[in-house]
Amino acid sequence: MYRADRMADNLPLLEPFTKQHTYCTYCPKMCRFSCPVSVAQSSETTTPWAKMTSAHHVNDGNLDMSESVAASWYGCTGCLRCRTHCTHRNEVAATLHAARAEAIQDGRAPTRAFAVLEEHERRERNASLAGSRLYASPATEAKADVIYFPGCTANVLRAGDAVAGWRATRALADAPVHVVADRCCGLPLLEAGDPERFRRAAAEVLSAISGATLVVFLDPGCLHAMEVESVRHGLTPTANRMIHLSELAARHIDRIKPLAKPTTARYHDPCRLGRGLGVYEAPRRVLAKILGNEVEEFNQSRHDSICSGGGGQLPRTDPQTAAAIAKDRLARHAWVGGGNIVTACPGSAKQLSENGNDPVMSFAALLEESCREDR
Ligand code: SF4
Ligand code: SF4
Numbered sequence: 433m434y435r436a437d438r439m440a441d442n443l444p445l446l447e448p449f450t451k452q453h454t455y456c457t458y459c460p461k462m463c464r465f466s467c468p469v470s471v472a473q474s475s476e477t478t479t480p481w482a483k484m485t486s487a488h489h490v491n492d493g494n495l496d497m498s499e500s501v502a503a504s505w506y507g508c509t510g511c512l513r514c515r516t517h518c519t520h521r522n523e524v525a526a527t528l529h530a531a532r533a534e535a536i537q538d539g540r541a542p543t544r545a546f547a548v549l550e551e552h553e554r555r556e557r558n559a560s561l562a563g564s565r566l567y568a569s570p571a572t573e574a575k576a577d578v579i580y581f582p583g584c585t586a587n588v589l590r591a592g593d594a595v596a597g598w599r600a601t602r603a604l605a606d607a608p609v610h611v612v613a614d615r616c617c618g619l620p621l622l623e624a625g626d627p628e629r630f631r632r633a634a635a636e637v638l639s640a641i642s643g644a645t646l647v648v649f650l651d652p653g654c655l656h657a658m659e660v661e662s663v664r665h666g667l668t669p670t671a672n673r674m675i676h677l678s679e680l681a682a683r684h685i686d687r688i689k690p691l692a693k694p695t696t697a698r699y700h701d702p703c704r705l706g707r708g709l710g711v712y713e714a715p716r717r718v719l720a721k722i723l724g725n726e727v728e729e730f731n732q733s734r735h736d737s738i739c740s741g742g743g744g745q746l747p748r749t750d751p752q753t754a755a756a757i758a759k760d761r762l763a764r765h766a767w768v769g770g771g772n773i774v775t776a777c778p779g780s781a782k783q784l785s786e787n788g789n790d791p792v793m794s795f796a797a798l799l800e801e802s803c804r805e806d807r
Contacts, residue, residue: 456484478507502535511739532625559584563613583651596800642670652705694724702777742783758787
């Protein structure tokens with residue numbers, strides 16, 4: 433419904449993104465094809481243009497923030513593919529985070545988004561408990577220059593990846609390694625619509641890793657949250673260097689041993705690692721050494737890779753669409769020959785393995801096997 437009686441700038445949290453949603457509103461939908469959500473839903477309502485334009489018009493008072501409008505703002509995995517195909521490199525996902533925060537404050541956000549926020553403390557507690565079991569070993573150094581940060585998703589849902597990443601980090605780091613597994617980076621809070629709680633959670637993580645020479649992240653989402661989103665929310669990274677596990681492995685490529693039997697796998701670029709942080713080559717170089725073969729590629733790879741559907745809290749707010757996106761990615765995998773898939777993101781591995789029958793290999797598990805002393 434259009435309304436003419438409201439003042440402009442109704443959504444103060446959207447103010448830093450005025451340029452972004454205005455650009456989209458006056459754009460002829462140049463990135464229309466790029467959004468995995470609108471493709472999976474066959475819906476114009478969830479194209480980047482439509483989500484940004486509705487935020488623009490709610491902000492300027494020409495559109496009510498109905499529950500269906502607010503729901504469309506949650507139809508984004510944060511994959512950043514629209515940004516790749518945008519001349520302005522427009523930050524659609526970050527703008528939608530702000531729009532979601534307004535929807536939460538207005539009480540119009542989807543029930544499942546409120547549930548993500550309500551359940552967050554329990555999720556963090558479970559991750560911390562899992563962490564204290566997984567890394568309960570005298571070899572987990574209490575204080576060290578190198579920190580390993582596995583992330584909640586891996587600790588709870590991909591424990592094998594989490595432990596494999598820890599062992600590989602210890603094997604490669606040439607230094608004692610301390611694990612920080614008792615807190616969440618806060619990304620689910622940001623994605624569900626509570627930037628203030630995200631800021632507090634991120635500040636706590638930055639404090640926990642402050643002074644470390646090197647912090648190795650298993651989950652690209654956590655690394656992106658610490659390196660990019662925390663800065664966007666006014667925080668200053670405190671560790672000297674934050675890197676992904678694949679970057680640590682690439683630094684030590686001479687020590688990476690091939691598997692006893694060469695094999696092949698197609699590499700799925702995690703969105704936050706590739707488009708988010710520009711890390712495309714490190715995992716490919718390391719995997720080529722481990723597998724004994726260059727990785728196979730999707731038709732859409734590197735900057736144009738298509739999401740697995742695991743980001744942006746979509747599996748929790750709209751599991752059907754999240755599953756449809758994963759199935760689409762798997763269909764594209766079958767189209768170019770099928771076989772093994774390998775990815776360097778615990779969330780993507782979970783999403784792809786739950787939505788098909790193709791073997792999904794974990795970068796961390798392969799790396800751990802390659803680093804094992806008894807090989
Ligand atoms: S993100 Fe860029 S290409 Fe896409 S609708 Fe907005 S301005 Fe246009
Ligand atoms: S970031 Fe990805 S999911 Fe979100 S609007 Fe852009 S293309 Fe769609």
